[in-house]
Amino acid sequence: MKAIQPTINHHIPTTRGLPRPIRSQHELLFDTHRSLKTPNPATRLAQSLTHMLHLQIESIHTQKTITQSNFSSILEDKSNTPISSPKEDISDIWQELHGSNDWDTLLDPLHPSLKQELLKYGEFAQATYDAFDFDHYSEYCGSCKYNRNKLFEKLGLTRHGYNVTKYIYATSQIDLPQWLEKSQVAETWSMHSNWMGYIGVSDDEESKRIGRRDIVVAWRGTVSASEWYEDFQRNLERFGHGDAKVEEGFLSIYTTKLQSSRYNKTSASEQVMKELARLIHLYKKRGEKVSLTITGHSLGGALALLNAYEAAATFANLPVNVISFAAPRVGNSGFRDELHELGVKTLRVVVKQDIVPWTPGMVFNEKLINEKLQNFDEITGGLEWVYTHAGVELKLDARSSPYLKRGLQLLGHHMLETYLHLLDGYESSKVPFRKDARRxxxxxxxxxxxxxxxxxxxxxxxxxxxxxxxQNAHGRWVKPKRDPEDIPSPNNESVSYNEMKHVLGY
Amino acid sequence: MKAIQPTINHHIPTTRGLPRPIRSQHELLFDTHRSLKTPNPATRLAQSLTHMLHLQIESIHTQKTITQSNFSSILEDKSNTPISSPKEDISDIWQELHGSNDWDTLLDPLHPSLKQELLKYGEFAQATYDAFDFDHYSEYCGSCKYNRNKLFEKLGLTRHGYNVTKYIYATSQIDLPQWLEKSQVAETWSMHSNWMGYIGVSDDEESKRIGRRDIVVAWRGTVSASEWYEDFQRNLERFGHGDAKVEEGFLSIYTTKLQSSRYNKTSASEQVMKELARLIHLYKKRGEKVSLTITGHSLGGALALLNAYEAAATFANLPVNVISFAAPRVGNSGFRDELHELGVKTLRVVVKQDIVPWTPGMVFNEKLINEKLQNFDEITGGLEWVYTHAGVELKLDARSSPYLKRGLQLLGHHMLETYLHLLDGYESSKVPFRKDARRxxxxxxxxxxxxxxxxxxxxxxxxxxxxxxxQNAHGRWVKPKRDPEDIPSPNNESVSYNEMKHVLGY
Structure with missing residues (x-):
């Protein structure tokens, strides 16, 4: 039987050899389920674009395969080793690892202790996805599945030696379609807010190892790359008192409060800043060295940068470090310059083949191409000056790992777990993926x-x-009630006085 | 942003108002994930066809909704009741329930005890899906996940009071694409065979309740409707010694043996017939009344009919009853007549909106339409005489249930669980879905x-x-080894002498 070849009925003018049929970005990103053996028009377009943008994406046909025989031994070795190396004392070099010298000489080759720290923060960011309730049939869709005291235990992250002190919720005043995960159930925990991350602090033992009390803020990104990637092509808004301007969508999520809501009577920004003030005050009073590390993936990386700007402007002499993964551009050059002046140290981990770090500013959605742009110089050149990346980049190459599929993997190349895998195997730009990578x-x-x-x-x-x-007692399949202690409550989101001693080492 | 409307580039000549674009049957059936709000060409085509064929499919827009308020009380009631009614003694009427009078007067209204029996056999057929290993990354893909002693316990079916005595494996000599579920792993349990069903027998208590020792054979169908539905449009082959002819694909699965294989040195037919001979001999010797009930869904329903024909021709005076769900046509009128002469009693449970029972013989795949048929009379009329249904039909209407989505549900209307739900709620063609349906x-x-x-x-x-x-001891996520007692073994597929006493009540 002849295969049916779908054609697409939206065409754009042929310019500079650009393939003609074009599909929406959403379709592009979610095409990962399809076979890529015969490139469809969307694939061909994406390949052409990534080529133009010097994204290094190989054809699927060039994949080097691992033979079954040597593979079995790799698999055997891997499954019988611990998933991480022993921890080392970094109390002498924590400032350098935290970016005091902009990671000069630490990135290529990548310092092993820096790698361990980056993986730690990456796993804190990953926790915001793993614990998020994506179930649209749940009345708690959009919240964290577990209360903050259980979070790390449930996700196997207690080994990092941090405790969660507060959950962060966000809403948005501007209409950002597909941003908010909403329950389909009428009587839901919140109509307006989503769990957007958390604040944690290193315990005594970890603080000793890393040379200071480390406060971490982890921001959640969105589920998929495409959602905000399509949506966040908006205006720049002023942020702070200088020339800094940032993308209005990111800013709205960070700063919107809504009196009618239960979880966002204060904005995400206010929630975070209040908790930071409390924690910094607490530990400074005790004479401890304190650092702030803010992490996030994708949208979460953008929010991390806004948070870092505000924290550095608020708390004098606080070392502030952003570790972002797959983060988009956030603001203009004024924003970048002010971050620099405030002493915010930003390390952006980026996978070469991931398209998201090119946004906003690198726009190739259908509407813009059709209506506004006649050639791609306007995309790659014309908008570049508006949005600017801040900080130092650590670039990873998906082709370095022998374990990953090749070819166009728009979603796969963006996922945080892919980033962490590549980071784990990275030693330097000159040597191959390390054989003893343990993650x-x-x-x-x-x-x-x-x-x-x-x-x-x-x-x-x-x-x-x-x-x-x-199955309930009658043998019926039912959705169980959530454990009462895991039901979100606006009054129970930060550490109580009674918990303080235990959680904060007070 | 404007929605992108894909068009399809295969067209067929416009005849009798048939919509022009056409897609493969596979695409049609697997379109269930898409929104059906805007009918696409495939949906429009299917709607037109089902209209022509008098399949009663409503538009999704006419769905009657259950309001949230009265719904909550329904949900509450349902979740607090047992999932089945108490069993009744049917030892006096078992022959009528087994079809001795062709279910005359028992179907409309449906006799409550007959309904319970049909649900029991339906659940036996469903077990062949629920226990099947569909995991293509498993070396045991295509086998049963559990050994036969555990099967009913694992699936919560011990309450029916049967024990499994043998597993059935099948292969096929003719190329039937997508029939066999194959592991992607090189060192697999079997390259050629799939678990295709099982033989069980009622225990002493159940035998007393139902008035005889009942041997059940349950045949597995294929995963999806589309696979064999597309593929089984082949020739008729002679079966038995008379005029009976049956579809060659079904026959091949039933009768193929392969000396090079581990599980099909004997054919499915030979495996079943040998076990039936053993069991019938055993119980007849003890002076018990014995019946044979063969069940199956979809392809499994076709195999059930072949099996019934052979069993009735082999074992004189054995009451043979086929309970099939969503079964396609199997053979010609000669096959139907011989089944009748052999005394095989067939009850075909069919959902009005399910297209599969119209096949083979009702063919509307692209190739045939393009190459062979110029108008649909040739489909509905021309092929009807070749394939003929046997037995008595119990017709269910998907629209009768207030709990089911409306509109085109090609996969959903075919699934066995949908059948069992509709059967449970059915009282007669004249009254609504029963409120106290308990399944x-x-x-x-x-x-x-x-x-x-x-x-x-x-x-x-x-x-x-x-x-x-x-997660293993090192915290790594691994595919666990299958429990050794659940690993298929060609030497361990039927009840051993030691087990006999326990399992067979011997």
């Missing part, structure tokens, strides 16, 4: 389909048994 | 998306936690 490779496939088939790890495997349904 | 409604969504949203039951929820991955 669990199976994690890469949590939410995408990036591992080569030899691993036998199913794609998108991170899921609850029976999508959370359980 | 768990959530089961409908196991593998499809048929329940109205008010139920808050996620679509396609039947799945293992983390797709079967578990």
């Amino acid at each position: 669990d490779i199976a994690l890469v496939n949590k939410e995408c389909d990036m591992l080569i088939n030899e691993f036998r790890i199913p794609p998108r495997w991170y899921q609850a048994a029976n999508k959370g349904l359980v | 768990d409604i959530a089961l409908v969504n196991k593998e499809c998306d048929m329940l109205i949203n008010e139920f808050r039951i996620p679509p396609r929820w039947y799945q293992a936690a983390n797709k079967g991955l578990v």
Whole structure:
């Protein structure tokens, strides 16, 4: 039987050899389920664009395969080793690792202790996805599945030696379609807010190892690359008192408060800044050295930068470090310059093949191409000056890992777990992926389909048994009530006085 | 932003108002994930065809909704009742329920005890799906996940009072694409065979209740409607010694043996017939009344009919009853007549909106339409005489249930769980879906998306936690080894002498 070849009925003028049919960005990113053996028009377009933008994406046909025989031994070795190396005392060099010298000489080759720290913060950012309730049939959709005292235990992150002190919620005053995860159930925990991250602090033992009390803020990104990627092509808004301007969508999520809401009577910014003030005051009073590390992936990386700007402007002499993964551009050159003047140290971890760090400013959605732009210089050149990246870049190459599928993987190249895998295997730009990389490779496939088939790890495997349904006493499959202690409550989101001693080492 | 409307570039000549664009049957059936709000060409075509064929499919826009308020009370009631009614003694009427009078006067209204029996056999057929290993990354893909002693316990079916005595494996000598579920792993349990069903027998207590020792054979169908539906448009082959002819694909699965294989040195037919001979001999020798009930869904219903024909021709005076769900046509009128002469009693449960029972013989795949047929009379009329249904039909209407989504649900209307739900609620063709239907409604969504949203039951929820991955002692996510007692073994597929006493009541 002849294969049916769909054609697309929207065409754009042929300019500079650009393939003619074009599809929406959303379709592009979610095409990962399809076979890529025969490039469809969307794939061809994306390939052409990425070529133009010097994104290094190989054809799927050039994939080097791992043979079954040598693969079995790799698999055997991997599954019988711990998932991380022993921790080392970094109390003497924490300032350098925290960016005091802009990571000069630490990135290529990558300092092993810096790598461990980056993986730690990356896992803190990943926790915001892993614990998020994406179930649209749940009345708690958009909240964290666990209360903050359980979060790290549930996700296997207690080994990092941090405690969560507060959850952050956000809303937005401007209409950002598909930003907010909303329950389809009428009587929901919140109509307006989503869990957007958390604040944590290193415990005594970890503080000793890392040479200071470290406060971490982890910001959640959006589920998929495409959502805000399409939507956040908006105006710049003034931020602070100088020339700094930032993208209005990011700013709205960071600063919107809504009196009618339960979780955002204060904005995400106010929630974070209040908790930071409390924690900094607490530990400074005790004479401790304190640092602030803000992390986030994708949209979360953008929010981290806004948060860092505000914190550095508010708390004098506080070392502020942003570790972002796959973050988009956030603001103009004024914003970049002020961040620099405020002493914010930003390390942006970026995968070469990921398109998101090119946004906003690198726009190739259908509407803009059709209506506004006649050639791509206007995209790559024309908008570049508006949005500017801040800080130092650590660039990773998806092709370096022998365990990843090749070819166009728009979603897979953007996922944080892919970033962490590549970071784990990275030693320098000159040597191959390290053989003794210890992080669990199976994690890469949590939410995408990036591992080569030899691993036998199913794609998108991170899921609850029976999508959370359980059998009740009558044998019926029902959605269980959430454990009362995990039900969000606007009055129970930060550490109480009674908990202080235990959680904060007070 | 304007929605992109894909068009399809294969057209067929416009005849009798048939919409022009056409897509493959596969695409049609798997379109259930898409929104059906704006009918696409495939949907419009299917609607037109189903209209012509008098399949009663409503537009999605006419769905009657259940309001949230009265819904909550329904949900509450349902979740606090047992999932089945108390069993009744049917030892006096078992022959009528088994079809001795062709279910005359028992179907409309449906006799409550017959309904209970039909649900029992339906659940036996459903077990062949629920226990099947569909995981292409598993070396045991295509086998049963559990050994036969555990099967009913694992699936919550011990309450029916049957024990499994043998597993059935099948292969095929003719190339039937997408029939066999194959592992992607090199060192697999079997390259050629799939688990295709099982033989069970009623225990002493159940035998007393139902008035005889009942041997059940349950045949598995294929995963999806489309696979064999597209593929089985082949020739008729002679079956038996008379005029009976049956579809060659079904026959091949039933009769192929392969000396080079481990599980099909004997054919499915030979495996079943040998076990039946053993069991019948055993119980007849003890002076017990014995019956044979063969069940199956979809392809499984076709195999059930072949099996019934052979069993009735082999074992004189054995009451043979086929309970099929969503079964296609199997053979010619000669086959039908011989089944009748052999005394095989067939009850075909059919959902009005399901297209599969119209196949083969009702063919509307692209190739045939393009190459062979110029108008639809040739489909509905011309091929009807070739393939003929046997037995008595019990017709169910998907529109009768207030809990099901309306509109075109090609997969959903075919799934066995949908059938069992509709059967449970059916009283007669004249009264509405019964309010006190007790079967768990959530089961409908196991593998499809048929329940109205008010139920808050996620679509396609039947799945293992983390797709079967578990964390090992090092914290790594790995695919666990299958429990050794559940690993298929060609030497361990039927009841051993030692087990006999326990399992067979010997």
